[in-house]
Amino acid sequence: MLIVQKFGGSSVANPQRIARVAERVKNTVADGHRVVVVVSAMGDTTDDLLALAGRVSPNPSPRELDMLLATGEQVSSALLCMALEARGCAAVSLTGGQAGIRTDGIHSKGKITEIDPTRVRAELERGRVVVVAGFQGVSPAGEITTLGRGGSDTTAVALAAALKAGNCEIYTDVDGVYTADPRLVPEARKLDTISYDEMLELASLGAVVLHPRAVELAKLYAVPLVVRSSFHNGPGTLIKEGGEMEQAAAVSGVAHDANVAKIGLFDVEDQPGVAARIFQELARESINVDMIIQGAMRGGRNDIAFTVSRDDLPRALEAVRRIQDQVGAKGITYDEGLAKISIVGAGMVSYPGVAAAMFEALAEAGINIAMISTSEIKVSCAIRREEAERAVRVLYRKFELGGDA
Amino acid sequence: MLIVQKFGGSSVANPQRIARVAERVKNTVADGHRVVVVVSAMGDTTDDLLALAGRVSPNPSPRELDMLLATGEQVSSALLCMALEARGCAAVSLTGGQAGIRTDGIHSKGKITEIDPTRVRAELERGRVVVVAGFQGVSPAGEITTLGRGGSDTTAVALAAALKAGNCEIYTDVDGVYTADPRLVPEARKLDTISYDEMLELASLGAVVLHPRAVELAKLYAVPLVVRSSFHNGPGTLIKEGGEMEQAAAVSGVAHDANVAKIGLFDVEDQPGVAARIFQELARESINVDMIIQGAMRGGRNDIAFTVSRDDLPRALEAVRRIQDQVGAKGITYDEGLAKISIVGAGMVSYPGVAAAMFEALAEAGINIAMISTSEIKVSCAIRREEAERAVRVLYRKFELGGDA
16 A cells, blocks of 8 residues: 655654654555655754744745745655665655645745656655655745645645555654543543544644644545554544544534634725725735624624734734725724634534533633634634633533543 | 855854845945855754764765755755845845756766756846855756765856856955965965966865865856955955966965875786776766876786875775775775875976975975875875874975065
């Protein structure tokens, strides 16, 4: 079988850990599999490079940041290859560009548009393990582009899809997907399987094991995803169509994202196209908007509020200020101290009153809700960041997520 | 004028120095020039990466070492660009491959076969400073290849040739080319100009300011080279056709190289093709052989000795051992404790007895000569390494190199 294995930064943080990854890859090869490995940058490398950039420029351009940051994964891929070769395991490292990963060229948050697997296939044919630098690709013009958050997970899934791999294994420092963050809720339970949709909601909502982009792509190409620990041999959690959670209770998991900022525009003109104008401007800057609420009209005026990742707040504010006059907004407010807390479950649609139960539980705990957003299988609330951990525990107990395990 | 400026590792060793380089480049632009910058890796980066490689593999492959080491120059080029942009100076960094630098694909000691300057020209047309990662290029197969010793100097000269630049400035931590190493001979004199040929001999002989490959290339394409200090604004030394030294005395400079190893094969068969067989095997390993001597025949047997760089000794010994039986050598000896000391001067051909005077001076100082090699404008002797510095001083005085300055 062809297996894609992805190892995150903590799994390759130092030469000892790289050696351990090499042993694991070698064992997979010894079991008769062909292996493509995707690696992140070693440990804190990306942060170190960003700090260095900060010392030469207050505001480095995304293009040059990409040139700088892409070296991190190139280093770890070359080192892992050396460690494999030292163990008699033929291997070759490839940059994203060499591995045929083409992007849309948007620096610092590029999207994969296409994978040309010719080179990777040729190397596999020659009996080599192929180690690909994650998180990067090249644009049609040959520019190095990083893929932004979750980029290495996305590289792994995209390669698995393009190569029609039997499995895509994501190695991380947790041993699978839990019904809640086990650091906050000690009785949280590890799931053996979970559906793409549920994982997608959990991932979108801040469960850090997998990036939603990667899950989305896996669902689209039906790539079986396995989340496993890089430190021991547990089976992890398998993500595929259908899964354990769907048959279970209305609410199957609680997630939180502690990095939420809110921007509000008040007294916006109530004209067609105003919301479009605002969110087009943000899209042009490649800023993801999460929750959006639009207030009741008062005399032809509107309030619009939305949340973005806290990291994107300065750029989002700039964008909004550029178009403030165009949309006739009287003022702009923002709050960078929020978190998003969510409950997820495919069964939710058939259990009315789940959202109400969530609001009630939060109210009983004295936790104020700033914004609400819902989908068919989740309910999210923006709350004060400092109350997020308590809210996770409150909801976990409310919906009895510990199960019998 | 189009100027290529090359900054070595010590010139970009930290953010403060990168800022200083950015100021200098910006000033050159303000003077009305277009500028292409070539940078080495920051300070000890290359050594740090090599140490990391040593911790994952006892014998990393040259291909993976190239993947690893090429990141060093990519980092410094991106950082310099950020520093330029922070000063309002439009700039773009390019990897060797993006800058159109094509190599023969020999890992760890690639040679530049061709430069496609399309992208660099286009960026210059757009009014940008182009910062190129030195020391690297890509093979026709798209493999990242480093250029080995002197690679960044060579990148700079090759780009200057391809772009028909008016000047190629090499910034370093010395302020020009001296008649001898000023650390050994305090009265050594800085030269204002020197010819390519003389610089070539000085460079080949261990004067560390410029790599002979770069000088050779500059001569071939008549690129005016300037060696200047990156720490102050002195005019440096201009290297061009004809120069100050040629009109001067028979001997114009003394150089030494402290990293010399000797290999001897004794009782080799006296057959045609034996020497060719030995040196082909070394060439296949891309090992440069410097001095070669072949001893007098005794009954159809021969001794052959040659010198290589001390770093190449282990690989050279391996190569020689592989073919020992084929060439019928009874034994192999080696000595890694040698240095090469040389006198150089274009006037030498017209002054007979210069070599004899050199041998005499060394003999008077009690310094034993292990090997001798001569060209039209230089005489070199291999001697014990620990006597090298004393030999430089002896010869400096013998040939009165201090001048009137």
